[in-house]
Amino acid sequence: MKAEAKITIVDFPEVVNIDEIRDEAPEVKTFYLSFLDPRLEAGFRIRSGQFIMCTVFGAGEFAVSLPPSPERDRLHITVRAVGKVTHALHRLRPGDKLGVRGPFGNGFPFEEIKGKNVIYVAGGIGLIPLRSSIIHVLQHREAFGRIILLYGARTSRDLLYREDIREWQKTPGFETFVAIDRAESGWDGEVGYVNTLIGKANVPVENTAAFVCGPPVMFNGVIAELLKRGMSEDDIVSTLERNMKCGYGKCQHCAIGRTLVCTDGPVYTYRQIKTLGEGI
Ligand SMILES: Cc1cc2nc3c(=O)[nH]c(=O)nc-3n(C[C@H](O)[C@H](O)[C@H](O)COP(=O)(O)OP(=O)(O)OC[C@H]3O[C@@H](n4cnc5c(N)ncnc54)[C@H](O)[C@@H]3O)c2cc1C
Incomplete structure (x- = not known):
């Protein structure tokens, strides 16, 4: 099977749907997301330790850590409401939309720690x-x-x-x-x-x-x-x-x-x- 090209979304956010929201702890929620464009779902590959920029439309953008690769897990983010954008995110409901750019950053050094x-x-x-x-x-x-x-x-x-x-x-x-x-x-x-x-x-x-x-x-x-x-x-x-x-x-x-x-x-x-x- 031909491997999908790895996609990095740099300048403009791509739209994702909020499929599900789970309460984790007071002021902390996990949001399960899926890209509206199914080609992005397949090509959006993540290294553990990387992050995305997440847009809450009308409020702003913030950095958030990525989960394990969505190839085996659903794309999700866990966010504590601390300020303007993250509080706006916490007010959203399943079916609402967010923007996503990334993945960005270096990721964890797994090769260097092999055997330890x-x-x-x-x-x-x-x-x-x-x-x-x-x-x-x-x-x-x-x-x-x-x-x-x-x-x-x-x-x-x-x-x-x-x-x-x-x-x-x-x-x-x-x-x-x-x-x-x-x-x-x-x-x-x-x-x-x-x-x-x-x-x-x-x-x-x-x-x-x-x-x-x-x-x-x-x-x-x-x-x-x-x-x-x-x-x-x-x-x-x-x-x-x-x-x-x-x-x-x-x-x-x-x-x-x-x-x-x-x-x-x-x-x-x-x-x-x-x-x-x-x-x-
Ligand atoms: C690489 C990276 C990964 C992150 N991963 C997560 C994550 O997985 N989950 C999560 O809940 N948060 C994460 N954060 C922090 C998150 O980006 C901030 O909490 C968010 O930007 C706050 O935005 P706001 O508009 O709600 O708050 P603001 O109104 O901007 O700020 C509220 C308070 O938080 C402080 N603050 C704002 N941004 C940051 C920041 N980037 N770092 C430290 N303090 C800040 C402000 O000084 C202020 O005191 C991550 C940040 C980075 C840089």
Whole structure:
């Protein structure tokens, strides 16, 4: 069968339909999308870690992480309502339309980490970009060593992708630790900040890559703990979020020093992030 050409939608948004909307957590929803043009559906190939620019007509455009490849999964985005555009998105209903440009950005460095243990450390909505990487690594299980997820949220209501988490907890060879900040009735999982899970999970640091995403206070605590245990700055990977306009290196809105987050990133090693002199 002839392979479909890979399509990148650069300048003008292509229209997608909102097929379904699921509540994930307070202020966080997942939107399942399909292109009105079926040729785009087939050619729109994604690398885990990339993003799209999503237009909410009449409100504006914003950057959002991509799910695992829609070749095996429906195209969807998970979005927290924080400001003008994302609140406008949350007011939409199935059948409404959005615009999509992309995919943009570098994606996660899977070739470089082949043969290593992989640790995911996510806080709150930091699980959104990491989830597609987790799914990729589980699909290629034989190429990696230990696979560990440490995920923390403020309360049990704030945990995202609960269906996935239940499945991951049952997946052999995938060590999944989930914590909430304070004890709650009915919660029998871990309690405490996510960096405390690093000790509980006895995470390896030799021949190991760590993917870390979450709010700055969590990120800094986790990085400090991993470095204290001897992990190299080159083996810690994260994604930077900066306000973006074009998504493909023209407008410079997301420039930090000599790097453009939209084309050089959004995925960087901790050593690179440190060199940029910017926090997460
Ligand atoms: C590569 C990339 C991937 C992203 N993936 C996701 C995702 O999967 N899900 C998701 O919910 N969000 C994601 N974001 C963040 C999302 O783009 C912003 O939340 C969105 O632009 C906010 O738009 P708004 O008009 O609703 O808010 P605004 O009214 O523009 O801003 C509301 C508040 O959010 C801050 N803010 C706005 N944009 C950003 C930004 N890009 N980074 C950090 N703070 C910002 C503002 O300073 C302000 O405090 C991603 C951002 C980037 C760059």
